[in-house]
Amino acid sequence: MEGGMSVSLWCEEVEDVHGQDQGPTEAKNLIRCSPQVRATWDPTVSGHRVIQRLLHMEERYMPSMLYVTLIQRDPERREELAKWALEVCCECGCDEAVFPLSVSLMDRFLSVSLSVPVSPYCLAAGCILIASKLTECDNITADTLCAAAEYSFQPCNLRELERLILATLRWDTAAVTPQDFLPHFLASVGQQGRGTGEESEEERLSTLRRHSDTLAAMCACDSRFLGAPPSLVAAASLNCALRGLGNKRLPQLALMSEALAELCQTDLAVLQCYSEMIEHALRQRLRSGHQQGPMEKDEEVENERPGTPTDMREIDF
8 A cells, every 4th residue: 555554454363373283183173262352342342322222122022921920930940941051051052141031031931921842951941042142153063962961862853942932032132131231230330440459451351241140040040030121130249249359448338339220220228128138148158058068157158248250160159
């Protein structure tokens, strides 16, 4: 070009793939383990305008109150399927958006049909398959899902149920989940709680996001949160993460809680109530994972506020 400026249309994202010198079999096994290339965070697609749009859309993807009432009377089967979906998504290295979207699809399908298919795990697998196709470049395969269910159904059954789910939901599958709100809430609240210690701003926000994702995923498995709007679950999860980390003073935490309540357009008392519900649910999970320990340790866990875990594997499901 004239003026000495060179312009390239090649994609220049860098992906560190360990195994470039390995054979085709080893490289194939590393496909799902390698990080996906993602666009950097764009502040112009955040802010109150985007949050308002998500708040307007979330009501459209809420399950019916009849379904919520029926499930909360007998939640064991639904929670079993949600936990199995979480386990499959973790083992297959799915994107963090796949699990909440798959649970949302499952709840919406059951909310419309009010009947469980012959193979409930095939339904959960079909929802995972659709969610993976919608959010990932390298989606999970039908054979992988059949193997995860120990071949209780075949790929042809899974594809047939996939078509049934899509037809029932009229192909409206891009549901709003708590994970859709979290980056926008973090961007808005993060300005008020900049760290002053050794931890950098990027590390602090990354830790908050990881902990909030953990708590929001736990809520997706718990039928007590089934009727709650995704925005409220996201705000309460982030509020619990802020309180659980314990690196903020009480006045600062109170201001951030008020900001979260305003962002999700709810009462501060409602946000605090759901935050306490999440902490109680987390305390139950942690206590169930320490049943082998002494009674004194259980009492100590009951009396003190738990710090949020950094990984779903630290919560016993």
